[in-house]
Amino acid sequence: MRDAIARALSRALSLLVPRRPGRHSAAFLADRAEPVRTEEPVHVDPWSRPWPTPAPAHVRDLYAPLRGEDVSLTRPYCRVGGTWELDVICERRRAAVLATLGVDWPYGYEGDQFEALAAAATAVPA
Numbered sequence: 001m002r003d004a005i006a007r008a009l010s011r012a013l014s015l016l017v018p019r020r021p022g023r024h025s026a027a028f029l030a031d032r033a034e035p036v037r038t039e040e041p042v043h044v045d046p047w048s049r050p051w052p053t054p055a056p057a058h059v060r061d062l063y064a065p066l067r068g069e070d071v072s073l074t075r076p077y078c079r080v081g082g083t084w085e086l087d088v089i090c091e092r093r094r095a096a097v098l099a100t101l102g103v104d105w106p107y108g109y110e111g112d113q114f115e116a117l118a119a120a121a122t123a124v125p126a
Helices: 002-016 026-030 057-063 084-100 114-122
Strands: none
């Protein structure tokens, strides 16, 4: 209870004291003078001028706008929809998530061993 009273008292006193503007507020920056610019720079930074050689083609291609006629729907390196391993992984993850929710999800894929295991489990031993 003492902590609550002390916090309430400090909050009430802080409202009475005028606050200075923060370092990055517009009010703080308005009081500062603008920097003086000279016509000739004293020190010329070599990185302030454009690079004298042209940019490589792969860099220019990164910043070129894409047109719908020239671009396929997916990039060649993104075409993974038909990958067998990813289909199996997605199916297993779906079954695992549904199993945690209590739903029995019968999943299968080409080349799985579930049919052989089910046949072995139902076989009558001789």
